[in-house]
Amino acid sequence: MPAITTAPALPPLNAAPVTAGMRLAYVLQHFRLAYPDAPNVDIGYAASHPAITIIAGTGNFFQQNTPYPAAPNYRDWAGQRIPFFFDSQPEVPLLSLSPGRAEIGADIISAAFYLLSGWQEYFSDARDRHGRFPYAASVQKQYGFVDLPVANYYFDVLKTAVEHVTSQPLRPRRWAGGAPFAAFITHDIDNLRSSWKAPAKAALQHGQLLNFGQLAWQHFTQPDAWDNLEAVAAATAAHGAKSSFFILPESRPGANGTPNADYAVSPALLQRLEALKAQGCEISLHGSIGTATDAPHLVREVERLQHGAAGLRFHYLRWEPRQTPALVDAANWFPYDSTLGFAEHFGFRNSYCHPFYPFNFATGSEHGFLEIPLNVMDATLHHPNYLQLRAEEILPALRPMLAEIERFGGVATLLWHNDHFDPANQVTGPHQFDEIMGYLQQRGTAFLTGSEIVAEL
Ligand SMILES: [Zn+2]
Incomplete structure (x- = not known):
């Protein structure tokens, strides 16, 4: 039962x-x-x-x-x-x-x-x-x-x-010395080691033992297709942009069994992150299950990144409105957060396309960290629980929203998980990422990291 x-x-x-x-x-x-x-x-x-x-x-x-x-x-x-x-x-x-x-x-x-x-x-x-x-x-x-x-x-x-x-015309904020809007390109790193699992499971279910054996052998002898941070940074850099990576330093599942990372933050990974930082990428914290409502837990996690975090986004977009903002503020580690988007639909959770300071209901003024709202996540676009767009429908679906952001000189925040850069993903994969990036580039956006957005304000 x-x-x-x-x-x-x-x-x-x-x-x-x-x-x-x-x-x-x-x-x-x-x-x-x-x-x-x-x-x-x-x-x-x-x-x-x-x-x-x-x-x-x-x-x-x-x-x-x-x-x-x-x-x-x-x-x-x-x-x-x-x-x-x-x-x-x-x-x-x-x-x-x-x-x-x-x-x-x-x-x-x-x-x-x-x-x-x-x-x-x-x-x-x-x-x-x-x-x-x-x-x-x-x-x-x-x-x-x-x-x-x-x-x-x-x-x-x-x-x-x-x-x-x-009698004075006003124009919306401009970015990076004149761009009509900004784009914030982010990647939550939940998985680095699991690309083989879904195909292996399918092979087992179909009784294809040889195929299963090959996949398992590859898993233990070759780099995983999702262990691709450098390739992700290169795909972003191809459009003149810099990636912001959100690292999840907890591999044990959350208290309710929700999975966290499939990897550990090893010295080797920390070294790779340093190299990415040297290329201009940004390293931020992806707070694990439980950290959105537990301040000491959140602080312990940022310490595991060793060199701190440029900003924050919670895993599963967890956010308890009555608790999380005050906790992020009190942690005093994070100049910005970028959790506030709806997982179920792209768009504007606070009906606003600029970064903003969340309201502090306890004091009646604003919190001290900047919220850079999340507008679109890959999984939202095609997922059994969310939307069911086809590959060719994605950019046309997003274009009106991006045009609103451009119209008001706002920030377009995109979340493309590293596992969605797997070439096997043909619906919300690397090709769709390239299409969106090409569109943003052609519209003259300023690609900025979260820290650069904070600095502009
Ligand atoms: Zn996550």
């Missing part, structure tokens, strides 16, 4: 009251990162008579601990149909301009805060079997906007208001 398992209890809520002033400060801080040339203009709610007035529309939503606001109202902006949360007066124009003043008819500050802060994840109890907030429970899924960076559209409304009031 199978054991009956229950999901572990979630950590308790630990949220300070979030005031309108906190929302405004957090959102405007990010607006100024997205538009670094924006002059100082008074932006606020009617009571303070600022040059740019936002019509308040939240009622008492932020005094409650409920995850979801009322359904959004849809308005057209910049050629897209955009959902506006906290839009309590749909009859009021989105933007009214008069000499020296502007009025924004929907509470885009609170709506941007809601999405950027990850409010839904923090206050929702929904978690999947890996302890993750599921895409199925998100407003992005419910209202169908996961592939639109809606918060960037809200900022575009605000930018238009600022341009009017100051």
Whole structure:
């Protein structure tokens, strides 16, 4: 009889009251990162008579601990149909301009805060079997906007208001001295030694003992096809980019049996990582199962990389919104994290295409590390649990999302596991990686490592 398992209890809520002033400060801080040339203009709610007035529309939503606001109202902006949360007066124009003043008819500050802060994840109890907030429970899924960076559209409304009031055109952030957007090319290293396992299992199942014997012999006598870090770095370098590797220093399975690495961090591997670093690659930590909710465990793991880690991403994209951000901050090891994407769908988990500082619900301000959101992972595109795209459908499916990132001068973060560089993978393999990289290159992206992105901000 199978054991009956229950999901572990979630950590308790630990949220300070979030005031309108906190929302405004957090959102405007990010607006100024997205538009670094924006002059100082008074932006606020009617009571303070600022040059740019936002019509308040939240009622008492932020005094409650409920995850979801009322359904959004849809308005057209910049050629897209955009959902506006906290839009309590749909009859009021989105933007009214008069000499020296502007009025924004929907509470885009609170709506941007809601999405950027990850409010839904923090206050929702929904978690999947890996302890993750599921895409199925998100407003992005419910209202169908996961592939639109809606918060960037809200900022575009605000930018238009600022341009009017100051008579000064604003342009989005540029990268590496002028590129219209950036791309962050990452590889989580879960497996280095297991390429033979699936074909060997298939051979056994079909009674092909000779074939099985050959595969087993190769495994013990020849390098594994997945032991390919240098080849991965070369495939990335062929497009003028540098790989960021996320190393998983735990080979024992997690407490619930979820697998971790199939390799150990040996002195020989550390030496190879040093050589990759010397080529300009970046080495970061891939926190193993359990580390997203256990600070000492996380710190022990980064120490096993010996030379520290440039940044962090959790294995299986594990992230407990009520606990992980504070833990990453307190570890004081990681200038950036890049875990926040939905495993189930490519797009924008926080509806934002720029790096951002996660909101600290306990203090009402921002955390000290930068989140570089994850936009697309190879396994998402073709997997029994996720999407089922064919090889030729992949780039066409991603192009509109990448165009949104380019439009707003954001960062496109790509996760291509090293085992997906196996030539035997013809659906989400090296060829599809090359196609996406070729597209990014042709669009004039700046390929940057996580540390370089942190330095630009
Ligand atoms: Zn992983």
